[in-house]
Amino acid sequence: MPLATIEWVGGLDGHARLIDQTLLPTELKYIDCEDVPTMWNSIKRLAVRGAPAIGIAAALGTVLGIRGSEASDFNEFEEELRHVANYLGSSRPTAVNLFWALDRMHAVARHNANLPIDRIKEVLLEEAKAIIEMDKTVCRQIGRHGAELIADGTTILTHCNAGGLATADYGTALAVMFAAHEQGKRISVYADETRPLLQGARLTAWELMHAGIDVTLICDNMAGLVMKQGKIDCVIVGADRIAANGDTANKIGTYSVAVLAKQHGVSFYVAAPASTFDLSLPSGHFIPIEEREGNEITCGFGKRTAPEGVKTYCPAFDVTPAEYITGIITERGIIERPDADKVRKTLGAQSQPG
């Protein structure tokens, strides 16, 4: 991917720069975040979205929040750090990478508690940049592992956007497609438009077209029909949080696609980095599900399309139980038919820093 979804520009007095994804595909515009509220707002309103990218946004947001600190000792500094982390953590409750990144930044600060405060600030910026680099490597590894599942001529259905725009540059679910395509395999993709915010129509279709991959856009409610017509060989989606037993929270509608896939004998894969696992949660039952404003449903296209005052229900995510998942593609390999044992074996204890 030629575009940097999210990056840091300059030194400690620089800023975070991210693509305003709410304007795609009609407009490619960047937001320069100079302070934490701008970053919080960018996460909240989905200018930056996708679990890994949100993690990076949280790490960069932490730097923005503490670089001006005038703390006289580490305790004071740590207090400010906690304050920044709590604030950033309130932006989106479901994506675990956000908390993973905040915890990681905090751990690095503590690990360097003996350094002068100004040096700790530098170390935190280096760490945030390291998270970006790690994300790129992890995405490439996910792509490489996942591409082994993809035969020449495969047609894949995906939901929402787990592409370069959801990460620092290569995606998770889309990484598998990019890698298979780079290996010369001819693949086709059906992209669910993904209501209410149309990440599939706006972002996934755009990324795949740019990569030269054959993509057909459908409404979410057409996924069942195209499976029934035998058009789909497998489903690959991303994840926002994965419980210890493999239950996976992802964009609303993923669960319906998983049920339909099972019904039609279509393989259903989740592609996600180890940082998306939350081993503290025994099952998906414990994953908090963010509810968003109903106007995403009633006036999602800049035009009111439902009666004034209508009640809405607008969950941003749903949880797909592990029994619907053929495999979870991680940078450490594929967890086939995931359960608590297999997840633990693949991830070990490393996935939860701090």
Added chain:
Amino acid sequence: MPLATIEWVGGLDGHARLIDQTLLPTELKYIDCEDVPTMWNSIKRLAVRGAPAIGIAAALGTVLGIRGSEASDFNEFEEELRHVANYLGSSRPTAVNLFWALDRMHAVARHNANLPIDRIKEVLLEEAKAIIEMDKTVCRQIGRHGAELIADGTTILTHCNAGGLATADYGTALAVMFAAHEQGKRISVYADETRPLLQGARLTAWELMHAGIDVTLICDNMAGLVMKQGKIDCVIVGADRIAANGDTANKIGTYSVAVLAKQHGVSFYVAAPASTFDLSLPSGHFIPIEEREGNEITCGFGKRTAPEGVKTYCPAFDVTPAEYITGIITERGIIERPDADKVRKTLGAQSQPG
């Protein structure tokens, strides 16, 4: 319902008047159709939609098409009638009520072939008005039969709009809800917004709110989650064409809802008049599925929401196999667990005139 979705105004020199449903819910505006192309266009662009209403539109369109005839004998008149019918029949291929109404008008003309041409024109207008009256009666009967299935406190999920706006005044799937509500039963409804044209958001939510029925609007891809959460007691939808074995074509996405309902042990009902059955088709495999323009997906609301040039697939309907259907609610009673035998027993031979 206080509003006349579609009616005839005045005598033979009058016109058809219909609500332009593309403007709802923000604007309530009527279209006066003085000629056949205006009616054809109204059907094509879904200003009038819903299988029974399309049947009525076809009957009124026939009157518009032949009232100016200067034919000197019945053969000549019948030739003109055929021409009008072929033209109207080309507007939307899936809704069988359209062909049912055209055939019925033709049969009535033939039956009165011995009358003067001007008198036949009058008879055809009377027949079109009779179809409207019959539709009202049929909808009330569907409501009465269906309401027997609805206990106090039931929560129903519906897809698309099979309400008063899809018929002359009371609906089919929504007739069941209106009737249950009138009986004093407390019901709640989840309405799928129904992409791409949002008939659920624009029309169903509007009708139910006007009737004082509790309605919650969701995106189509949330149906699986609300079923998993145990919120839904039953699904009721309309139909555009039902084959002899009970396989049912309805708005795209209905099949996915049916699969999800079965998976969650939720009853799935279809509500439709006998005129929606096409006994000439042994199964849903033979129902032609209309494909519509991709711009309904890519710029459905006056704003482009997908990349220029993206490929789309835009089927307007899908077919739900009979094995997913708990019952079909008709004006003649409920066909439980439908199959070819039960459909034949309930409908007899009367459903296909001509």
